[in-house]
Amino acid sequence: MSRRHLGLLAAGLYLVSVAVAAVIAIANDDLRVFYLGVVWEWAGGGFMLGDGFPEAGDMAAGLAVVAVLNAWMFWQVLRLPPRADKGADRRVIRLRRLLYLAAAYSAVLWLPSELLPDALAEALFLLVWAPLWVTFLLVLTGESWRFRALGLVFAAICVALSVESAIDELPGVVWPNTGWLLSLVDSAWLLMILLAQRRDERWSRATVTLGLAGLTMPFAFEFFGALLVPFLGPEALVINWLSDELNVFYTVWLARSAHELAGPGAGSAPAGVASGGPPRAVRIVSAAVVLVPVIGMIEPEERPRLTYSGWDDRCYEWTMQYRPYGDTRPEDRERAFICHARTTMDGVPPMFPDTLADQYVLAYGRRLCQAREREEQVALLEEAGSERSGWGADPDDLVFLCPDVVGARQPDLLRSEAEKKADEDRFVAEENARCPEAWPRVRARREGTSAYFLFEGGGYAVYDPEGEIGEESWDAALDDGFVGAAGGAVTVMTESENQPMCLTVKAFDSAPPLRLKGWEQVTEVGVVSTSGRLLVPMMEDGAEQGTAVRLPNLAVKGPGRYRVRVYAGGGEDAYEQHLIVVFPGRSGKKVEYVR
Template sequence: MVAGLVLGDAWLWVAVEWSPPAYAPFYARGGFDALTATLLVAALVKAALLWLILRAPAPGPLDRRAKALRRLLYLAVAYNLVLWYAFALLPDAVDAAFQLALWTGIDVLYLLVIRWRSRMLRAAAGAMLAVELAGMVNELLDELDLRELGSGGVVGLGLTLGGVAATVITVVGQRRDGRWSRGTQAAGWLSAIVCALAIPLDILFGRISSGSLAFPVMIDAVGLVITVWHAATARELPAEGRPAELPPARQRVIRVAVAAAAVLPIIALIQPEQTPHLTYTGWSMDCYDRPSFGDLKPEERDAAFLCRARSTEGGVPPVFPDSLSDQQILAYGRALCRTEDRDERKTILTRAGSARPAWGVDPWDLVYVCPEIIGATYPELLRSTKETEAANAAYIAEKNARCRDPWPRTKGVVQASANYFLFVDGDTGYLVHDPGDEAADEVAEQATDKVYDDSALIGVAGSAVLIGHFEDVVDLCLTVKAFRTPPPQRTAGWDEVNEVPIVSRSGRLTVPEMGEGGDVGAGAPMPNLAIAGKGRYRLRVHVRVDDAGEEQHLVVVYPGASRKRLRLKP
């Protein structure tokens, strides 16, 4: 360690991580300035654990099985300390095969050498050790690109938990045997804890590390306790009965090592103040949900704003970069709330390092950090999902109520009146079509193209008729009626009346309704106008604009084979 401090960063890495100096630039591209303290602490922990590993074997006779177990355990220790690098130069399948062979021998000898003093306990140990070996077999099959024992996270989790259980039951066997000291048993329990913690840490590793090497360095140091257990198990194999208690000095060293193994991973989670605290990033899964303001508790609203501020959904650059901490983004968000000047908002976003300062921030995003300001101008943004749905339903009902039947004395077989909502920024018109036609999308596109070439603004294409609107409106009142025979040609009171052919190939003709969450379509259910089933029909369109500039449409459908287009008025 001292040599590493004198010779430079790469050799400090070698002294602590026991890997070649060439690995150092890869793991710490930005240098070791912020990592030196962690490396020094990890060096002290690993030195204490290494002292426990390299203690001389206890003297005493060993039978053939015990000798074989000791040799295999010391081979596992050697692999963990130095041989791993040699195997790293070989194909991964070779390493996996070696590990399987080594631990198959160790596990079998565990069953034969440990005095379990219970058939049930030996059987349970055999089952758990078999699960542990199954995990190694699965890994070998994966490296050989062969069919694995099972796929998916559930199988992998089960095999990992089986390995933890094998460690626990082996320590229980050591306790019942009586040859192994309390220190060795403590190392075994710590090994089980380290293996169990590997499951959540593997999932959270990317979030916890946040680009810092402090966490993996400390985990590597603490993981050495597993090697301590293997070495202690091999060392104490020949001892008969319970070994004598260790001297007080050695007991203190062991206590310090155990305390360090338990506490240092927690310390590694604490990041320096200058490191941004990131609750959510643009890739966080939790950010795909977009709850309404009124659905969130007060303590959840900041997180909702952070999701939107860092979102890259749709390939759009985020409002704020990930280099800013949560606290900085929230402060910038509240500053944006306090100004409505476009140039001032651009200045704030530029100072924050935004990739899109000229775009500003939408009020439906800012409402989460300053509801009292945004809500004063946009009260609808403070609603919950249920309140929004109720308000929309009330609005649609109000719009539908003003649309009355313009031909009340002549009832159709089926009929309906409703408000038809168009796109706010302009829409070509609305369709009367056969939604069951296999070519529904194609003929709808053709009808849309033809409406621009028709002076009456009616595009006809087989099973689809697109009816345009005269005025620049965002909605219109629409009444549809279906008759079995041609109704009277009522033209009085209408500005234009036209009649065109349409065909139903599936036995349906209707007008699209507003879908769930949709903004376009009829505000009420529209009936099936093809009352005679499949076949040809005539479609008559009445259009007028009242003094207030509101547009009304009446669509009449009845069976008819004629393919002529008629202009009845003007």
């Protein structure tokens, strides 16, 4: 297969994967799937949709543009035929390899780097780009020493800022955000390279033009996107967002620069530099550009380290999503404890002062683990200067530092979400199995039996989910002490609370026989269903009350008026049991059969 055909194949496969992602996104009504197929990243829950953000259609159009550009990038990069390095000196060969590596990183290798720890990913970025920033300046021909010196200054600043970014990702290190400065200096370095390439016959005008596009288009899109927001509204943000996805021109420029470097004249050495290799002075300066910023940023080990606050993005999964110990990787457990210790969520003060270094926070945490009495914990927190010393230490926080100690006292804190969910499902299934059908001899058009888990205060409702459900039915039930109805809802009060009860529902096409024997309370009321549904809520999505299994829609005749007959019984030794009978009926009158 020729290189040209390989480029077409890669672009075609990418577009096919994008098309599949688009179909899945449409089927599931989830634009994030299309986003994943286009840019190979999973977007967050909000994904720029909602008030103040572009419509889904505008975002989809922007993604389609990015997909086409990415396909063009794969075709351009992979269609370039290989060239031999015959006649090229070592610096040219080295630069070509660095350029191809940078192009691969920009196109696809960034994806596996996302799976690495943040500090390691930043270090990988530095290893790819730092040699390129220096080596490119050494192979340019016809440039003055002043030009190269200025380029080396820019390269040194880029290396220093990249080292700072890598160190900032280490636990316990906080640096100012200098990403904007790195982008600015790197752009200045690239502009110098493009000026030199234009004067160097080894590179074509097309390559230089693509480099200029890679340099200017992201800034232009971001500028004009922000400028147009007051006039076009949120839709203009799509233009702004595209600025982050327009690195395709830069990637193609990297690949073409490497390819054309092996053309005629590739072996030429820079003016004033011997072909056998750069002079000792140039090698020393180039090495210093890379190494000196690294050495200068090494911190003394004894220096107190401060890390992120509880509001930091890197703490989000513990302070906002409440990731438990069982779902936290061993290497992240100290971070999780520090995040909990420094959080100020819900307006609470941090466990330790902001000025206390991480080493001391961890040391105090381990001492808190060994404290058996609450008074000991309070004394330790007071010693550390804690603003919440009177509260003691929360085992949910300490478990990340000393799982053996906390787990021996509260083993539930060691479980993962999956284990907790399995236990909850097992408990719900067992409780549901204890509930028999309340009226087994009479078959209804629709029926079902389930355990109903009651919350504080007890009570439940039969309601139209699309109707107006206010407080009227609850107030009426409280006044009656048993059943209240208003609009599209019927509320039933229970004797039990904070425990399961048994509930059977039956829906008939017409009024069934009245059954009173064995029931302590029987009341019938009227309800209106405008949507053609009358439901009992199921316990799902984190709810603390509802049925164990989904019960059927009780509005068998669709929209209209229905009668709801409520039976209640059961004793102290057995679960409270209710029977709900629903059938069409125009009357809204309340009737009490047994009280």
